[in-house]
Amino acid sequence: MGKLVEGVWHDVWYDTNKSGGKFVREDAGFRDWVTNDQQAKFQPESGRYHLYVSLACPWAHRTLILRQLKGLSEHIDVTVVSPDMLSEGWEFTEPEPLFGATRLHQIYTRAKLDYTGRVTVPVLWDKKTQSIVSNESSEIIRMFNSAFDDLTGNTDDYYPxxxxxxxxxxxxxxxxxxxxxxxxxxxxxxxxxxxxxxxxxxxxxxxxxxxxxxxxxxxxxxxxxxxxxxxxxxxxxxxxxxxxxxxxxxxxxxxxxxxxxxxxxxxxxxxxxxxxxxxxxxxxxxxxxxxxxxxxxxxxxxxxxxxxxxxxxxxx
Missing domain, CATH: 1.20.1050.10 (Glutathione S-transferase Yfyf (Class Pi); Chain A, domain 2)
Incomplete structure (x- = not known):
């Protein structure tokens, strides 16, 4: 899995010795929101956002499902990482389309040069501000559920x-x-x-x-x-x-x-x-x-x- 420490990649696994052998998941590092608020930094716009996912990851899979159900496929494009996650963490089979990055951790440091934390999927990237909106799947699916309804006309509500x-x-x-x-x-x-x-x-x-x-x-x-x-x-x-x-x-x-x-x-x-x-x-x-x-x-x-x-x- 590996992680970034002040922007430098380290190939280190989870340290379960500190938790008596238990696996403890790290919280997501980017927790902003796309909303319809006119003062919001991230507003719903077609083509503005890019989603990085793994087809293997259940957390990323949630976002692909809501993107599909809510008719967002033509509005939010997607890059899929390689299924192999080894010493460099999540990698791209081919350079990804926005910056030509070959490793997902390069997307993280593009958003925050001195980022410290695990490099996980999904990642919702904002092309306008050149930053990560969120890497928390539970919150990305809430955004997909309602923030883009005026754009798509799809009012199906999975969190009524x-x-x-x-x-x-x-x-x-x-x-x-x-x-x-x-x-x-x-x-x-x-x-x-x-x-x-x-x-x-x-x-x-x-x-x-x-x-x-x-x-x-x-x-x-x-x-x-x-x-x-x-x-x-x-x-x-x-x-x-x-x-x-x-x-x-x-x-x-x-x-x-x-x-x-x-x-x-x-x-x-x-x-x-x-x-x-x-x-x-x-x-x-x-x-x-x-x-x-x-x-x-x-x-x-x-x-x-x-x-x-x-x-x-x-x-x-």
Missing amino acids: THLQSDIDKWNEFIYPNINNGVYRCGFATSQSAYEEAFTALFSALDQLEAHLTTSRYLVGEALTEADWRLFTTLIRFDAVYVGHFKCNQKRIADYPALNAYMKELYQMDGIAQTVDFYHIKRHYYFSHVGINPTQVVPTGPVLDLASPHGRERISL
């Missing part, structure tokens, strides 16, 4: 006011236990830290299975951002987290409701094209040499994502 309290509760449950929970399993360097994360992960999945047996989506009949935040972990689970991150108590395929729910989301218009299993498997198995030193990438599993999901029969 009357459901925000329920959505926030689900996000607060899913993030530590599932979204970050799989990483807490995979990056743990002590048995106790791994088992703590493992227990929390599968307890949370069991609770979701029970809930989704009678509820179409997380918040009843409304498809919200909470569903998409969960989906990007579920779609990677059987392909990489079961084996690579030792999350092997059950597969998503072993949860009837969760599996059908995941398939329904995958089959929605435009979503399958945001999922790339080559990038997903290649990144995790090839890049994390501390976990998989041979860098051998599994051929399987075969995932059944196209068959009927039957979720339309679920009602409150």
